[in-house]
Amino acid sequence: MAELNMLEAIRLAMDEEMERDDRVMVLGEDVGKKGGVFGATEGLWAKYGDKRVLDTPLTEGMIAGAAMGAAVYGLRPIAEMQFADFVYPAFNQIVSEISRLHYRSNGTFSAPMVIRMPYGGGVHGALYHSQSNETYFTSTVGLKILAPGTPADAKGLLKAAIRDPDPVMFFEHKKTYRLFKAEVPEGDTVVPIGKASVAREGRHLSIFCYGFMRTCALEAAETLAREDGVEAEVVDLRSLRPLDLDTILASVEKTGKALVVHEANRFGGFGAEIAAEIGERAFEHLDGPVTRLAGPEVPGVPFHHTLEDWFMLSPARIVQAARDLAAY
């Protein structure tokens, strides 16, 4: 097995899929010759050429809308939004059109396409290069939303997304791009969409997280075990829509205590949905209030490192929240 970081895993997924299926193409700003501002598509343009790794004008609406047209036509486009923060001009196409096409045409049209975007903070990107805006899309019926936390999941899920007949939004936490390397199975390993993974088993409380928070939660769990004797179960959701409620509920039944962690701001965040589902469906198993640890209620990550540190969730913060819940 190879050891890859997130970026390498994502790139490898695209490469393998483009080789396997010549309908797959990539389009976005700077994806071609430059290989993407993060290098996600490095080497692909040289290998597959201009028409399959297409540098587009600076037009997010067009990137999403043309991708939909191409998908309708029969291609499998992977549209890259340079930063999740810049997806909003494409919002009309994504929500009005892409998410609804299948339903509004009574199933006769489909848009098998992927929109990939780097999201999340901790990289001194400030308000417009650090947003976690998954909630605008998780509540949109008709989309599938993924947020892998490991290179293996990134590769496997991106493959699944590219092959999926529905539109998939693929959230890549930019802080994890080069943060660590991990084992990635070689070959055509596809991770199914809609299944969470239990990253660490534990019996005292369950931590539900995704993306970069998986890494932070696992670190926190180590500390909790070592210092408090608290065994935290870490569940990496991986797939936000569809959401693997079965795994979530099984974990809550086991531990009785649920802590949801996400970087996006708390109010109306995705954690609210998970908390509500747990409250409704696992009520009889709760041994403590369902708790959310989330980003603060400010419109984004401020720039100065003092401010950014104040904003970002960390293993230490997760430890604290978990401690409080475990002691309930």
Next chain:
Amino acid sequence: MATTIKMPQLGESVTEGTIERWLVKEGDTVEQYDPLFEVVTDKVNAEVPAEIGGTVSKILVPDGETVAVGTPVAEIDAEGAGAATDAPAEEPAAAEAPADQPAEAEAPEPAQAEVPTDAGEAAVEQQEQAPATAEAPEPAPEPAAETEAQPATAQQPVPQNGGVAADGGSARMTPAVRRLVREHGIDVAQLRGSGAGGRVTRDDVLAYIDKGPQTASAPAASPPPAAQAAPSAEAQAPAPVAPQAQAAAAPASAPSPTPASVPAPSGGDTEIALSQMRKAIAKKMTQVKTTVPHAYTVIEVDMTNVVKWREANNMAFKSREGASLSYVAVVVKAVTETLRKHPTLNSQFAEDKIILKQAMNIGIAVAVDNGLVVPVIANADQLSISGVNARIRDISSRAHAGKLRLDELQGGTFTVNNTGWFGSVSSMPIINAPEVAILSMEAIVKRPRVMEIDGADVIAIRHMMNMTCSFDHRVLDGAQVGFFLADVRAVLEEWDQATSIG
């Protein structure tokens, strides 16, 4: 066959239309889609065509009138092929909201008891005790357990709140705890809370299910050899105040000892099914007796001064309160005064620590029909004698009526048990776990007593009452209990005749 022409909805959100003028009159023949009338709405003005061909048989709304959308305006008698009419829209079946009845929280209903008859002044100078069943009193019941609502049955709904938290009755049971309690039919009073604020956690319940109640950190270590004190004459021997050999309980056996096999009933035998209360009592008594190392101290109390005082004041008390002054109330007052100086008797054992309870919630054992309940007088130390008396009467009568509230059956810190009313002079009660001590007050009997008066020994006829204290030997030792009892005795023996009946 007449087709009714209705005022159409000519635009979204249009709710009415005015017939500007009719373009046909009754009797006219029209073809399908020929114009019938002109309509004015707030959005559009239009000609409305006939939806079918035929003869205009009736015009129902005249020129100039405004009607709501859908109002019949004319009738056309169809001829030949009728126009296709709209298929009636399918009515979706009304969604049935799932009837979701949350379990009601109700106070558990102890078994109904007969209205007690006053034991009267029968037998002995008696504390007026509320409970009395004329028939078959329990053979030396050893009151200890409270009956909790036994959840696993159809009759008793799950108590939604409450739980014996170590902090003396805070009602915080999470859904998981309540469910487990319900599913396993657990007596909540048996649970000890290790969570924040003494909350009973899910793990506490799971541990309880796995290992049984209150696993002692060490089994009752080498119990001092002793004969089991029999509930009879032996205990009549006046017990010195000093610590004495304690009659210790049999060493704690396995939490769930296998019962001796019972032969099947044979001719003439009668089977009695166990009531919920009986089951609960059986379970609790077994559990407490097998896990808590019991020890006992008996003392004699000369109640003569109390008796005198009571006799002097009872009439006035009765006319004021409508009921006699019970000796139980007096003893409860004496106990609460004394517990302040001996807080260890008002505590709970929590595996690796002892929790001294702040509140003094005195449980009063009440015999009810075929069973026993121990309602609690919360903060008894804050009540006056008449207050305690009233509470005793209230909870006793409601115990018999089966009208106790759940919170009245929980949170006790010490129990007083009146065994004397049915004549006992010595008993060995089972501790009302998770309390650590229980006090029996036996019958007040006139007996000769040697007293020292003015330096000389005299024999006097005195009103004597034994008190037995059963205690948890993990927490308490004989000396402590002895001192406590001595102090209680002192309060009673030196009873001030001027004590107010307030």
Next chain:
Amino acid sequence: MATTDIKLRHGDLGLSDDDVLGMYRAMLMARAVDERMWLMQRAGKIAFIISGQGHEGAQVATAWPMRKGTDWMAPFYRSIASAMTFGMSAEDIITAHLAKGDDVSSGGRQMPGHYGGAPYNIVSLSSPVGTQVLHAVGIAMGAWVRGDDVVTMTQFGEGTSNQGEIHEAMNFAGVHKLPVIFVCENNGYAISVPLDRQVAGGSVASRAAGYGMPGVVVDGGDVLACYAAAREAHERARRGEGPTLIEARVVRLTSHSSDDDQRRYRDPSEVEHLKEQDPIPMFAAELRAAGVLTDEIDESIKAEIKAEINAANKAAEARPDPVAADAHERVYAEPIPGGGTAVALAPIEGGSH
């Protein structure tokens, strides 16, 4: 005009008499469907209608070079004639307006006027205006990437031409010379907002240069001119020379929709004279002058059309209504119970959950 001139004209364009009669018939048919639906709306059978009356000449003519089954079309809500020329039947159009359960456009899920037909390569359209233009460009991009001989046409109004996505679409198409034809049907009104408040510079086609493509203004009432422009654009696209923007100046004979009354904002004399610009009688006159159309042929076409409309109307009305329990279906191509969570939610008829 001299008879010889006109005869040469459609002949010049490679059109036979049958071709132009076919165009005429298509215009009449579209008009007949349109008018029938207005009647149905006023009679309370259809809730809402957006009409294309006045656009038929431009629509039929520009759609005429498009190859059914090969090319693609991403029209807008007024494109009755375009869609019918490209394959949709009168029954399809009426069924869509009745929102029947087996409607090819949407199975009753969309409002009237939101056409679509996978069998016809007509992209399902939505309400936010102009989004279809990007879809057309995307299809063209797909064809270009795959090297397929496919031309895509997209239609929109002059109001929509100002949406940002149109700009993005045209720019992108121009950069890569994508095989797409942009047809802007400029009828002078975006609901009630007139042209001089809508299009700075007064002409949509004049923007084309900025997008690296030719822009052509045609008289929407001149059927053959429209056809010529479209055919040229189609051939350009097929040759790999890129997109074309055609601005067809048409008249909107009716109000914007059945919810609108243009007499409330349009000059009465203007409305009075609209009929004079109706492309159908104008084309009929042309055809008569060219000796292609006679009274007999005209009556025969009209009788056929009337019969077809009646049959289509009747058939459409007889179709089944949609079923409520079905409303939960076909949200995703790969079905997910409950619409996106892993826990199946039983759909409740008529209720929410």
